Amino acid sequence: MIKCVKCGEVDAIAKSGIIRGKQRFYCKRCDYYFTQPSLLSPETHHHRRHQTTIMDIASALQISKSTVSRALQGHSDINANTRKAVLDMAHQLDYQPNLLALGLAKSRSFTLGIIVPEFINSFFPYIIIGAQQVANPAGYHVIICQSNESLDTEIANTNVLMASRVDGVVASVTAETKSLDHFHKFQRAGIPLVMFNRICDGLDVSKVLVDDYDGAYRGVEHLIQQGCTRIAHLAGPQNLQVGKQRLQGYLDALRKYGLPVYDELIVYYNLTKTSAQAAARQLLELPTLPDSIFAVNDPAAIETILIAKSKGIKIPSELAIVGFSNEPTSALIEPGLTTLAQPLDEIGKTVVQLLLHEIESEDDVLVPRTEILKTQLIVRGSSLRKPLVS
Amino acid sequence: MIKCVKCGEVDAIAKSGIIRGKQRFYCKRCDYYFTQPSLLSPETHHHRRHQTTIMDIASALQISKSTVSRALQGHSDINANTRKAVLDMAHQLDYQPNLLALGLAKSRSFTLGIIVPEFINSFFPYIIIGAQQVANPAGYHVIICQSNESLDTEIANTNVLMASRVDGVVASVTAETKSLDHFHKFQRAGIPLVMFNRICDGLDVSKVLVDDYDGAYRGVEHLIQQGCTRIAHLAGPQNLQVGKQRLQGYLDALRKYGLPVYDELIVYYNLTKTSAQAAARQLLELPTLPDSIFAVNDPAAIETILIAKSKGIKIPSELAIVGFSNEPTSALIEPGLTTLAQPLDEIGKTVVQLLLHEIESEDDVLVPRTEILKTQLIVRGSSLRKPLVS
DNA sequence: AGCGCTTTCGCAACCGCTCTCGATAGGTGC
DNA sequence: GCACCTATCGAGAGCGGTTGCGAAAGCGCT
Structure with a gap:
């Protein structure tokens, strides 16, 4: 049955152990070890999938x-x-x-990675759309990763992008991200990285931000002009620049107008829905209620509105509210949410433009650039105590 | 200056034309043509990016x-x-x-493609999240493409996925998609394809749907039970099964309860916001208003609510409204939107499970499967004319 | 016809990784 | 000490592209 592959002998064949799962044979005549060549010829094996090359x-x-x-x-x-x-x-x-082969041959994947914490709210989706509008015409396509506000997932995302050999990365970190070791990988590998919106310190990269400080200042100023004096702040995580900047804008606006800062009027939340609800409740169950709240973003502001309404607190007469981001929902809720609109589309476009610039730059030393975009105050019912003077 | 690469001769060298942008030389002694080897040694060229192999x-x-x-x-x-x-x-x-090399070597990319028309509303994002929850643990990652409701973009997306050599594709088509030629590519290449939610005829693939007919029927039935008799339908594109099924459910519910069907109470829209507004306006400017509207999805229902409110039409007393999908916004708007909730997470998971099954199947012939998931009627203020009997 | 040059194409070496086949050193049993 | 095995590793051929280099054919000109 078994023939020696050299001499064709049949009788002088002995089994000789198992090698890598296969029976191995020994021909005594030839003094030769061999394994049986796989029976199914390559022709037999039906290639179900084949794309033209x-x-x-x-x-x-x-x-x-x-x-x-x-x-x-x-x-x-x-x-x-x-x-x-x-x-x-x-x-x-x-x-x-075959982009795989092309990427391998050229050591470039023509792919950009984008890491966002979530895309349930429409903030990040709009940015992604803006990013694609710049990336696609430039010949790049985009891998979208969502870290789901989890640091572990974010780290996994960075690894996937490294493994995919993306040519550049755009990222906005999670609320839990404090260390940036996993982003240093990109720098070590020479992969350009641009961060936007949610950044934290300790990484010398290009950034695209909105003027959070200024926006917060103007939002609070608006509340003051509406006659509010006991203004609370539902703040974001302080490991993020957004959180810090908006808090600072809030504080400075109070100081500028000579209003006192009460510690119990500043509560922090970690960007999750439940945390927002807890923080809002904390504020709305104070012995002395604030007369207004500046929330670090719209989702938090909306949760606050819902809870206030459920408590029978009148908005804006008893409680004025200002958010940040201008989510589509904010225009629908009643009363409409006063908020600071961010140029979402522009953020997405700018961030990819910066990235492409770095990718295509020949220079070895790149000076990180920071683009700061302006916000726009959109006044709606949630804060309007006085008739609009215009 | 120029030496023959063979004999080292200097004097017998003559220029001999330009070849591919480079000067070419000829050694008369050796009768040998050659070009100057590139001067910059490979060592000189600084490899800015190198990832370990x-x-x-x-x-x-x-x-x-x-x-x-x-x-x-x-x-x-x-x-x-x-x-x-x-x-x-x-x-x-x-x-x-290096996933590029790995994919090339194994002729598998361990990547799934997912094509959605948009991800501004939260419907598709939730499905994507569900999909990733199944795909990632199975060792696949996901390329997300959004067609932006444009057929051309959708075609471009399919090409990108083909070029990326994805192992399988999950798709929900745009409102304009009537022909499915661009999806046949996947079948020809033996790439499994599973469609969900928005499908159209003419493609023999596995599908994951919700029971649109049943949901629509129950939504309309609910309106009838609330005393509505002149029920309008803001319908979707009829090239999509969703559009057809929901319309059919609407019609059958009317017939079942002996209500007349008025043609002018059925208007179609193409899933864009402006089109929804136009359709809603058309309905709300009829000589005889409908007493209720069943909208093919929540975004349309919400636009209808906004327009009705702007016209001073009372909801639900003058106009009851039912949507379909249960967008997060639908719970926030006032009055809350009665709607049919879809198991988003489950859709995403199921669709990838089917896909993985097909990818990993050894069979050459695959019988397409269709999974139909149930919807759940969520009653809120927009349709509630009678007290809840429960 | 011969020279010089251009146009047009093929050969073969990579890119990073997998996988088949085979080789070798040492261990075991008699 | 010898036959027989096992455990462990290396060589090399692709996967589907790109690209440097060289070759062959054809052309115009003298």
Whole structure:
């Protein structure tokens, strides 16, 4: 049954152990060890999936794959007829270049990674759309990762992006992110990184931000102008710059207008819904209620509105509220939420522009740039105690 | 200056044309054509980006790359010490496998593609999250494409996914999608495809749907039970099954309860916001107003509420409204929107489970499966004319 | 016809990794 | 000490592209 692959002998064959799961044989005549070649011939094995390659085009046209490659790239040293034949055949065979092979060969994936903490609220989706609007025309596509506000997931995301050999990364960190070791990987590997919105200290990279300090200041100023004096702040995590800046804007606005700062009127939350509810409750169950709340973002402000309403607190007469971000929901809720609109689309576009600039830069030393965009105060019912003077 | 690469001769050198942008030379003595080898030695060129490869590990440990590869994969025929050394070195060098190379070698990318029309509303984001919750543990990551409700973009998306050599695709088509040629590509290439929610006819693939007919029927039935008799339908595109099924459920509920069907009470919209507003206006400016509206989805229902309110129409007493999907916004708006909740998370999970099943199936012939999930009627203020009997 | 040059293409080496096949050193049983 | 095994590792061929380099054919000119 078993024949020696060398002499064809059948009788002098002995079994000789198992090697890597396969039976191994020994021919006494040849003094030769061998394993049985796999029985199923490669022809037998039905290739269920096969996408056309340049080799398919090449053999169909009886030319070399180099020529096909160059024709597809529009190289100059290809005859016009040849190129046309190649392009036609490529179209006919429904050819799509294998980006894996292309990336491997060129050591570039033409892919950008984008890490966001979530995309349930519409803040990040809009930014992603803006980002794609710049990335796609430039020949890049985008891998979207959502860290789900979890540091572990965020670390896993960075690893996936590293493994995918993305050419650049855009990121907004989670609320729990305090250490940035996992982002240093990109720098060590020479992969440009641009952060936006949620950043934290300790990373010397380009950034795209909105003027959080200024926005917070103007939001609080607006409350003051509405006659509020006991203004609370539902603050964000202080490991994030957004959290710090908006708190600072709040504080400075109070000071500027000579209002006292009460510690019990500043509560922090970790950007989750339940935490927002807890924080809002804490504020609304104080012995002396605040007459207004400046929330670090709209989702928190909306939770506050809901809880206030459930407690029968009148908005804005008893409690004025200002948020930050201008979520679509904020216009729908009643009363409409006064908030600071961020140029979402522009953030997305700017962040990718900065990134592409760094990717395509020849310089070895890159000076990180920081773009700061302006916010716009949108006044709605939630804060309007006095008639609009305009 | 120029030396012949063969004889080293200097004087017998003549220029001989330009080849591919480079000066070419000819040595008369050797009768030999050559071009100047590129001056900048490979050492000079600073490799700004280099990520560690298995070769780096192999040479650091003085072993072969095969061994490193097998050690990393946890193969059985590797010495425990060797494996440990490899793993340690991999960790030390911060090794991340090159997914491009891996995909190329294995002809599998371990990537799933997901095409959605948009992710501004929270419907698709929740589904994506559910999908990732199944895909990631199974060792796949996900490329998210949004077609932005544009057929051209959708076609471009399919091409990108083809080029990325995804192992499978999950898709929900745009409102404009009538032809499915661009999805046939996947079938021809043997790439499994599972569609969900928004499907259209003419593609024999697995599907995950909610029972749109049943949901619509129950939504309309609810309106009837609330005493409505002149029930309008803000319908979706009829090229989509969702649109058809929900319309059919609406019609059958009317018939079942002996209510007449008025053509002017059925208006169609193309899933864009402006179109929803136009349709709602059309309904609310009829000579005889409907006493209720069943909208094909929540965004349309919400636009209807806003327009009705702006016209001073009382909800639900003058106009009862039922939507479909249970967007988070629907709970916030006033009055709360009665709607049919879909098991978003479950849709996402189911769709990927089906897909993975097909990817990992050995069978050549796959019988497409269809999973139909149930919806849940959530009654809120927008439709509640009678006290709840419970 | 011969020279010089251009146009057009093929060969082959990578990119990083997997996987098949095979080799070798040492262990075991008699 | 010898036959027989087992455990462990290396060599090398792809995967589907890109690209440097060289070759062959054809052209115009003298």
